[in-house]
Each structure stands twice: as structure tokens, then as C-alpha cells.
Amino acid sequence: MSFKNHHYLIALIILLCASCKNSNKNLAESASLEEVTIPTLQNKPIDTINAKAILIGKTDAPYNFKYFNLLVHTGLFNEVSNIQQENHGDSLYVEIQKLSKPQIIDLIAFEEGGLPPLFSRFFITPGDSIFMEIKNHKISFSGKNAAHYNFFQQLEETATGNWGVFKGDFDQYKNDNTKFYNQKKKILENYIKAHPEVSKDFKQQTYAALKYEYLLHLISPRDHQLSNGTYQGSDLDEVINKMQFDGEVAMFDAKEYFDTINFEDDFNRPELLYNDCFKRTLPKYIHSIFANAEVPGYSIDNFINERDFIKSNLDNDLESFAIARLIYNYHEAGLAFGQKGKTLIEELINDYREEFSKNEDYVSKINEIIFDLNSMDFKLSEQLLDEKLINIKGDSIKLKDIFKNDPSKFKLIDNWASWCAPCIAEMQKSDEYNPMLKENDISTVYISVDEDLEKWEETVNQLDSYTNKEQHYRFADFKKSNLARVFLQLGKTKNRYSIPKYTVIKNDSIILSTNSPRPSKQEEFLSLLD
Secondary structure, eight states: OOGGGGHHHHHHHHHHTSSEEEOOOOOOOOOOOOOOSSOOOOOOOSOOOOOOEEEEEEESOTHHHHTEEEEBOSSSSOBOTTEEEEEETTEEEEEEOSOOSOEEEEEEEOOSTTOOOEEEEEEEOTTOEEEEEEETTEEEEEETTHHHHSHHHHHHHHOOSOOOOOSSOHHHHHHHHHHHHHHHHHHHHHHHHHOTTOOHHHHHHHHHHHHHHHHHHHHSOEEEEOTTSOEEEOOHHHHHHHHHHTTSOSOOOHHHHTTTOOHHHHHOOGGGTTOHHHHHHHHHHHHHHTOOSSSOTTOHHHHHHHHHHHHHHOOHHHHHHHHHHHHHHHHHTTGGGSHHHHHHHHHHHHHTHHHHTTOHHHHHHHHHHHHHHHHTTEEOOHHHHTOEEEETTSOEEEHHHHHHTOOOSEEEEEEEOTTOHHHHHHHTTHHHHHHHHHHTTEEEEEEEOOOOHHHHHHHHHHTTTTSOGGGEEEETTGGGOHHHHHHTTOTTTOOOEEESEEEEEETTTEEEESSOOOTTSHHHHHHTTO
């Protein structure tokens, strides 16, 4: 199957997930890093939630359930945890466990033959039993609270037009998006009139989903087109800086642009902490407050400004969420690559250690960052350098011999898999960033976590126009690999991992980072080498 047919899929998964996860790998518990400068977090749940909901599905295309995902929003990002799923060909049984509050859940069902996946959202309440049918590539729901489940499908079928595209005029862009948002609100108002049985929670969460999706588009102007024709947004400060650099705009008035937003009324809303659109918008809005041309977007000054703003304006769970996202976003942007930035992140983690420990997902994400902070300037041991990998010809070769055959000062380790769309999407951008890698004496070593040899080989061949086959390897025994524990930030006991994951190594042995920015983010990536 050609990758061209997957462009829609890749864009969707990047938007929703930003990384691929796997929670079922039984990796060995071998120690990979012995020296720890900041201890990892331990999950200390404050209570046990037993409420659950059930989804029963049937389809006329069994492939829909072969790769089926439900995304809940209890952590920092879209999560697939606390879901038990059984697939029996054309039927599906899913238990959504530890469901503490009514919320909107995302659904993705994949299609065969290069067709775009089916995507929907539905409002779910603890105790619900939901019946879903996929027929002729359409999703429908039934059950006791059917009116809660079918709104977003009706919205998709009823709304005309789309969100605006930014073409250099902030006023026009805002007007276009406001018009589309008002159309969606009107559809919801009519739906509620037609279904007076819907709950107060449904109204609150669904109105919020529309509102914060609208605000998210204002904060992240849709300014660049993907190869499949859809548009994707950029951080507001990036758009402003580019326009000011090009002389297209003299000054950006954030107060005027966001004149309908009152932070206290619009964002100090803990009841929306499980609402995906709200959670994506809150940290971006806080970041946009300090966006300007003089100070780089993810600078130390802005980190301090955002940190202090959050502490002054949010409390309790909302504060913990915003701080955790602040740490995550600035670490992803490379703030810790300088000693001052690293210290600021470490101090903030320690300040919120107790609060983060109450949420399993926060613990997982923050521990990845802690692992990376602890591994900076860590030297690969001889044991790790002697570990064997398998090349595309099926031959085994030690990591140190791979390095020895390549004189580059820096090695970029790209951990990926054939089933990881964001991994592949990044490789397809290689023409953009390869000149930067070459200029800075950086070579790439692709190491796959695939255990399906045929699928790995097939995908490497399909990527031939983007990558060099000779640079592709896979772990000889992934489940027992000590290198995997280092490169995937698993430490001694963690078994869940996210990809793509990028590790940068200097002089064939010194790890600069096990969580490097993606090479397509060239400025952030290069800050690691300073």
C-alpha cells in the first residue's frame, strides 16, 4: 500500500496523539542508567474509581475493529489506558474503566484500501451501555442515552464549510472562524431543542468542545497545507515572528485579537479538565499571552513568565495540569539543553512532585522527562555498545561497529515502527532537514521496535526515497534489549513507551538527550548541540 494513501491518516494521528504508544511490551527490567540526580515519581492515587461504561459494536467491515481506538482525556494528552477491548471479527466489546465523570470521548476506526479512517466523538456517562454500528462507512449509535452519542455525527453531516485558513490577515481569519463556530453553535442549539432529554452535563461539555475548538484555531492559525490538502495550525508566536521578520505585520495586538476572552471566566474552569479541546487550548493560550518578536517562544524568560502566571491564576487540579503541560512543552522545545533551563525544570518538578503523583498519566509523562534529565551527558557502557542489532540484510552487528563505520561527530538515533504514522511522517520530511544534519555533522541511525520482520522490511523498502536502507536496523531481541530501555526512556521497570523517540549521541558514546526534539523542528533540535 502506498504511503500517499495514508496522508490523511498521518495528519489525523499527529493531531490527536503526537506519538504512538504501546503498553503491552514485556521488556526486561535490566538497569540502564545507574546514576540518578532527580528521583522518579511514584503513583499515589487518592481514591479508587470503579464506575465504567460499555461499548458494544458491530460492523460490515471487520478491518474497522482490527485497528480501533477510543481516546479518553483524563491525563495530559489523549489516553488509551483503562480500556479493556475484545475484538471478534465483525463484533466488538469494550469496557471503559475508572470513568469518574461524564465526558466526550474520541473514536477512530481504520479503513482498508487507503481510505481515510472513520472518526467520531460521543458524550459518555458512567454506567452507559452504548451500541455502535458501522455500516457503509458510517457510524451510528443507539442505547438509553442515544441523544448523547449521535450529536457529533449529525454535526459532521450538517455543518457546511470549514474552519478558516490564515492568509496573513488576522481580522479576516478571526471572522471566518467566528462564522463557522456560530454555525456549529446553532446546530447544537437546534439539536438540544429536538432532544430535550439531554443532560446538563452534555450541554456544558458539548458547548465547551465547540467553543474551545474555535479558540484553539485562533491560537494556532491554520497557515500551512499538508500534502493531502488539509490545513494544519502553527503556534501563534511562530506565525507572528515570521510575519514580522518578513515585514508583513508591524505589531500584533493580542488584547484586541482575543477581545472575547476573559481568562477567569473562560479558563478557570476545573469542570472542563476532562474536555480535550479545553485542555489543548489552555496551555496554548497561556503561551500566546507572552508571544512576541523580541523573545523566542520557548525561552527561559517565557518559561518563568508562564510558570508565575499559572501559579497566580489557577489552583488545585487545574494548576497541576497547566504546570505539567508547561514542563512537558518546554522540555520538548529543548529548554533543558542549557544548564539554567534544566535546573528550572528540575526545580518545578520537585515543587509539584506530590500533586503529580496523584495521577498515573502525569507520573508516566513526567518520569520520561526525569529519565531524560538524568541521562544527559550519560556515557554508554561497553555492554550497551556491544549489543547487537539486525540490519536490513539480516546480519547482526554491534552498535559500536555501526558507529565505527560512520565518522560523523553526532549520531541521531531514530526509534520508530512500521505501525507508527507520526514516525513515518517525520521521515517523509527528511528532505527538509537533511541539509541541516549534514551541515552539523549528524548522521541518522534508524532502529525499529518492530517484531514483525516482514512488515519492517516492507516499510523500509517503501521509505527508500526518504531514507537510506543501509542506515536501518532493528533490535535483535526487543523484549530483552538494554539499549531499548535507554533509548525509549524505560529505566529499570517501566514497560510502556512512546514513539517516535529521538536520542542524540556525541562522539559515539555521550548521550546528549534521549528525548530530542524532532529533527524537523530544526531550531529546537540544534539547540541541543550548543
